């Protein structure tokens with residue numbers, strides 16, 4: 001089993017030894033409840049870095065909804081066993097007081113790219129993400145960091161963060177891992193009922209159908225409205241957004257010109273699912 005480190009001091013001691021030996025360090029930030037999506041990031045890190053740290057921290061500052069924080073799955077023993085199979089060098093799993101000790105007073109806020117989509121529906125979420133990710137980079141002194149494209153907007157926010165603050169880490173985006181029926185793997189999927197799980201792929205299917213329709217010449221607003229209707233007809237309770245945006249996410253796209261990204265968030269069985277595909 002990889003060692004499970006609880007304190008920043010223990011982490012720093014190991015990283016200092018590795019750096020002194022000239023080794024490169026990769027970090028995979030997670031909130032645990034690991035699945036193949038996370039493991040694909042850890043394997044990519046394993047293949048490209050001398051040392052690999054996986055962090056497991058359910059970051060309270062990025063949860064705008066207290067019930068979501070409370071219900072977030074926590075499966076540390078199983079996570080450690082999965083990470084042993086990948087061969088990571090350390091798991092960093094601190095408690096909230098270690099990350100946010102008494103007197104903690106800094107907030108990292110990235111403007112622009114954090115504002116639409118998830119930012120509009122989860123107030124404060126990306127401040128929480130940017131703050132903890134900046135701290136994890138400082139704590140691990142990682143040379144490379146691995147993030148999933150499933151959280152595309154998060155990936156854009158983190159890229160902006162490291163560019164703006166001159167943080168010396170290379171960000172690697174990793175392709176979304178999906179179930180055979182197309183559903184993007186997510187820790188929250190395990191909260192779906194059996195019936196919800198069977199309906200869940202309707203979200204990505206509607207997005208794929210909209211993409212094909214737009215490529216075939218259908219007007220963007222019409223294709224998006226049809227996709228939204230298909231998601232609701234499949235049994236989703238709400239669609240927070242289903243939008244075509246420029247690849248940098250800064251502007252909505254009214255017409256299909258150049259590269260874009262289709263992104264959606266929708267709730268099924270009370271579980272909020274997100275997904276995105278290139279267009």
Ligand SMILES: Nc1ncnc2c1ncn2[C@@H]1O[C@H](COP(=O)(O)OP(=O)(O)OP(=O)(O)O)[C@@H](O)[C@H]1O
Pocket residue numbers: 029030031032036037038040041146147148149150151174175176177178184185186187188189
């Ligand atoms: N299906 C996936 N494919 C690739 N990367 C993924 C996938 N799911 C999560 N990741 C990535 O793993 C990292 C940690 O994500 P996180 O722990 O939030 O898991 P999650 O499955 O996205 O959970 P949830 O969305 O339910 O919070 C993020 O960089 C995220 O983008």
Ligand SMILES: CC(C)(CO)[C@@H](O)C(=O)[O-]
Pocket residue numbers: 029030031057059062129132133151154
């Ligand atoms: C990057 C992250 C680990 C920060 O808490 C989280 O947002 C996640 O799991 O995607």
Ligand code: BAL
Pocket residue numbers: 062063151154
């Ligand atoms: N996967 C992104 C983290 C979150 O939903 O809070």
